[in-house]
Amino acid sequence: MHQICEEVRELLQKLVRIDTTNPSGNETVAAQFLEQELGKDNFECEIIESKPTRGNLITRLEGTGEGPSLLLLSHLDVVAANPAEWSIPPFEGAIKDGIVYGRGTLDMKGMTAIEVMTLKLLKRNGVKIKGDVLLAATADEENGGFNGVSWLLKHHREKFMADYVLNEGGGASIPTRSGNIFTVNTAEKGVMWFKLKAKGVPGHGSMPNTAVNAISPIICAVEKLCSYKPEIVYVPTVKAFLSKVAEKNPDLREPFEELIGHPEKSMQILDSLASRGEPLAEEIRPRIQLTLTPTMLLGGVKANIVPSECEVTFDCRILPGQSVDSTLSLIRGLLSDVGLSELGLEFLQTCNGTESSMQTVLYQTIVDVLCEFEPNCTVTPTLLCGGTDSKFYRVQGSICYGFHPMHTEPPIDGKYVRREHGIDERISIDNLVFGTSVLYETVKRFMT
Ligand SMILES: [Zn+2]
Numbered sequence: 001m002h003q004i005c006e007e008v009r010e011l012l013q014k015l016v017r018i019d020t021t022n023p024s025g026n027e028t029v030a031a032q033f034l035e036q037e038l039g040k041d042n043f044e045c046e047i048i049e050s051k052p053t054r055g056n057l058i059t060r061l062e063g064t065g066e067g068p069s070l071l072l073l074s075h076l077d078v079v080a081a082n083p084a085e086w087s088i089p090p091f092e093g094a095i096k097d098g099i100v101y102g103r104g105t106l107d108m109k110g111m112t113a114i115e116v117m118t119l120k121l122l123k124r125n126g127v128k129i130k131g132d133v134l135l136a137a138t139a140d141e142e143n144g145g146f147n148g149v150s151w152l153l154k155h156h157r158e159k160f161m162a163d164y165v166l167n168e169g170g171g172a173s174i175p176t177r178s179g180n181i182f183t184v185n186t187a188e189k190g191v192m193w194f195k196l197k198a199k200g201v202p203g204h205g206s207m208p209n210t211a212v213n214a215i216s217p218i219i220c221a222v223e224k225l226c227s228y229k230p231e232i233v234y235v236p237t238v239k240a241f242l243s244k245v246a247e248k249n250p251d252l253r254e255p256f257e258e259l260i261g262h263p264e265k266s267m268q269i270l271d272s273l274a275s276r277g278e279p280l281a282e283e284i285r286p287r288i289q290l291t292l293t294p295t296m297l298l299g300g301v302k303a304n305i306v307p308s309e310c311e312v313t314f315d316c317r318i319l320p321g322q323s324v325d326s327t328l329s330l331i332r333g334l335l336s337d338v339g340l341s342e343l344g345l346e347f348l349q350t351c352n353g354t355e356s357s358m359q360t361v362l363y364q365t366i367v368d369v370l371c372e373f374e375p376n377c378t379v380t381p382t383l384l385c386g387g388t389d390s391k392f393y394r395v396q397g398s399i400c401y402g403f404h405p406m407h408t409e410p411p412i413d414g415k416y417v418r419r420e421h422g423i424d425e426r427i428s429i430d431n432l433v434f435g436t437s438v439l440y441e442t443v444k445r446f447m448t
Pocket of ligand 1: 075107108168
């Protein structure tokens with residue numbers, strides 16, 4: 001175990017030192033480093049560039065062909081870090097008090113290191129796997145995956161496709177008084193980013209009657225969309241989440257049963273939970289409905305000119321099962337009196353929500369393994385409001401789970417702080433060892 005601890009820690013430190021800030025990503029250097037590391041255990045890797053410097057690494061450990069294939073997926077790029085804000089330089093991979101600091105330690109080079117270690121151990125221990133275990137470390141997740149997984153599944157599908165996928169997006173524990181709740185991400189909301197544009201006729205601000213103001217229809221549209229009360233929907237993942245959380249928090253059993261039994265009362269129930277300080281209330285709200293959020297507003301050039309152009313950008317997130325097409329019809333309906341035909345609508349990005357069933361042997365294996373490591377823990381599926389590369393695999397038919405097993409790090413100043421994309425991002429060496437142990441055991445058990 002000591003040997004594994006040293007290896008996984010060093011892998012992560014070296015990965016952090018390769019700056020893969022996206023944009024520009026520059027993932028090829030990190031992919032080449034992994035090729036070298038995997039080569040030490042005689043893995044043959046292929047590095048495929050979607051564009052120069054945007055490298056994606058793939059390798060596989062072959063099984064006997066008697067079982068399904070499993071992909072250990074991670075992305076190599078990270079978001080920017082401003083060294084002036086950090087207490088420890090973000091690309092040094094420094095260790096302090098048993099903790100590795102650096103951009104990407106959580107999102108998600110820590111998991112890359114755990115996955116590489118898992119693959120090496122399967123080979124070293126001569127585990128007789130039935131299906132192939134693949135490992136892919138890819139580019140560009142932080143910018144939408146268009147030079148990473150999305151591109152790879154279009155151009156090299158046969159090399160990257162697998163029946164099951166383990167990726168980021170879940171696995172962290174939520175501490176409760178009666179033990180930890182571990183999360184497994186089984187679903188993600190879809191995205192509809194769109195712009196509404198109005199055109200008017202410019203004129204002098206002192207004679208507004210002779211001009212057509214482009215701001216007015218946009219304000220109307222914003223009012224219509226923001227006052228819309230979306231339908232409340234409990235997808236299977238969210239239903240299961242509520243019942244699993246209630247198992248550990250008996251106080252929440254009654255309100256959570258009420259939520260599912262009476263969806264129409266959901267907002268009142270959540271308001272009352274929020275008023276008594278229940279932090280989960282605001283976590284649940286966006287997970288049971290679509291959200292329509294204006295995020296940018298642009299119009300006018302001068303105080304005394306009636307503007308002839310105005311535009312607003314919306315970030316709309318839809319639940320699995322609510323398609324982009326049906327949501328567009330809904331928006332058209334809502335804007336019918338404003339006259340959407342007069343307004344231009346332009347999509348910036350769209351994708352449907354995705355959900356994988358939790359009724360699988362892999363899911364059950366995750367539950368079994370975690371319960372052996374921590375007999376009093378509970379495991380729950382979760383829905384992500386944001387997105388990961390898992391969505392590309394789910395639409396291709398893979399069963400995909402976000403599962404980076406780790407314990408929530410102890411609070412700083414009494415507060416749990418999420419440090420993905422944040423300042424002083426870090427992971428403890430204990431968590432690297434825990435992650436490797438749980439992932440290795442899960443993969444070994446599922447594949448044999
Ligand atoms: Zn990530």
